[in-house]
Amino acid sequence: MATSMFDTVLVANRGEIAVRVIRTLRALGIRSVAVFSDADADARHVREADTAVRIGPAPAAESYLSVDALLAAAARTGAQAVHPGYGFLAENARFARACAEAGLVFIGPSAEAIDLMGDKIRAKETVRAAGVPVVPGSSGSGLDDAQLAAAAREIGMPVLLKPSAGGGGKGMRLVREEAPLAEEIAAARREARGSFGDDTLLVERWIDRPRHIEIQVLADGHGNVIHLGERECSLQRRHQKVVEEAPSVLLDEATREAMGEAAVQAARSCGYRGAGTVEFIVPGKDPSAYYFMEMNTRLQVEHPVTELITGYDLVEWQLRIAAGERLPFAQEDVALTGHAVEARICAEDPTRDFLPTGGTVLALHEPQGDGIRTDSGLSRGAEVGSLYDPMLSKVIAYGPDRPAALRTLRAALARTVTLGVTTNAGFLRRLLAHPDVVSGELDTGLVEREAAALVDGAVPPEVYAAAAAVRQSALEPDVPAGGWCDPFGVPSGFRLGGEPAPVRHWLRVPGHEPVPYDLRPGAPLDVSEDRVRVTVDGVVHTFHRAGCWLGRDGDSWHVQDHDPLAATLSGAGAGHGLDALAAPMPGTVTVVKVAVGDEVTAGQGLLVVEAMKMEHVIAAPHAGTVTELEVTAGTTVAMDQVLAVVAPHEPAEEPAS
Incomplete structure (x- = not known):
């Protein structure tokens, strides 16, 4: 049957995935249509598309999640198909049906397959009937809190609470003891409702120190289904993947073949079409005992590692399959060559328990080439807010083997610069050098166990030295050659009748105490517009710089001026002090559990702040x-905005003697 490729495709997403899809559309000669909210009017994906349409105000519910706005944008631009990316409406069956009713091709599986695999309870029952092993857990949907708790007790602690809808780790709760079960169920429901509009939960047995292995599948509309090997996604934090690689060091050829066949059977069981991922949980000590967890009916964030080891462009094959083409290759044609590793760069601060961050991108360097690929939605001047997902970009490295790929990725992360927004790039670089990661001894709890050791909360002294050099350079007068300047107008430490005094600069990094740094008289200043170089204890340190920001090896510091006299006069540090509860991140207050005058206990939850879906x-x-x-x-x-103040109880007076 002859097929015709699309002329125009609307990309119903934003950020790095929208840029990624647009890249393949451009390569295939297909006109791309971007959509944007008011917050993204000048975003990179908007500028890289052939045309772009505003779809609403900043909140996702009024823009990127508005089916009517997206369909109207497609109609206005003559789009024939819609690529949903991942996140937002990528696994929304209602959106897939609405596209079909509007005469648009949804570049993904059928609405029926999305519905089936989006319901984790039905999905488990379906693949079990197809002979795919599943994790022991609750059966049936719509269980109330008491039934969930009873199922958890029957399975035995520890258990994992999971939303039946959605994915990406949202709403998942690991419960090791019965005591907090009711509270965890309520929290999981609340998060599932906020993320997916559906608070249905299931409960599964928790497999201690498991590994997370997923299989990439491709299925056309003519009955052909193949897999493209596996990805290891065991490096996670709070059930969110942070590093992925392909292939996995855990699997031998026999296990790879068996898991691949199980994934193919799972895809066949729901009549799948397009690119999808079947996820398995695998006991690290017995890889042959793998269990189906869920199927993601979309392109995965980590798809680049599969592309690099197979040579297939997965977005291209999504488009070709959606246009009605047959897969021209069979399972025996798929070869896995070399090794690829991906690290997700997120707007979060590892020194503050990975809380979301934000700001303006003042300086940006994203490595490309020589075995390195960066998929990014960033550009210099971009505003990173709290409305959307915190993932900014992905750095992917390819090598002939795993050690080479890891070395290349660590070097790439060291060269990644995102000044103006604190990210996890430096943390990821240190994680990739951890002995267990290097040896391939992974499990889904490794990052949580080792996070504290991989986060250095102290500010290195050379950071203050570099910041002082930048401040001093800004104060130096611009004197033309042979000119004269007033020595009393130069902050040089000059004094009558004696050696020049050191020049003191008071500096402060948020979250740390102010620090005085003394520059010795006449010290040479090696400061340029985007670099600063300082020598401390005989070691030369080079930093990227932009305004008050300094960066090195993936880490960054926002170094501010501090005026100790002004702080003393204004009484900084007085007032509410430790009684005040401040926002740990920019975001939105979603729950307020108390009122003025309420008596509270230490550690009692009073409010909930949400940012970047957390x-x-x-x-x-x-x-x-x-x-x-x-x-x-x-x-x-x-x-750091004050949310509430809790005055401590006065200690009881001792009776007079």
């Missing part, structure tokens, strides 16, 4: 009384 509970620092409450549900807050 919830953070604000707890009472001590027992006391809520004396101030500055926010309500729905209030948008900045980092």
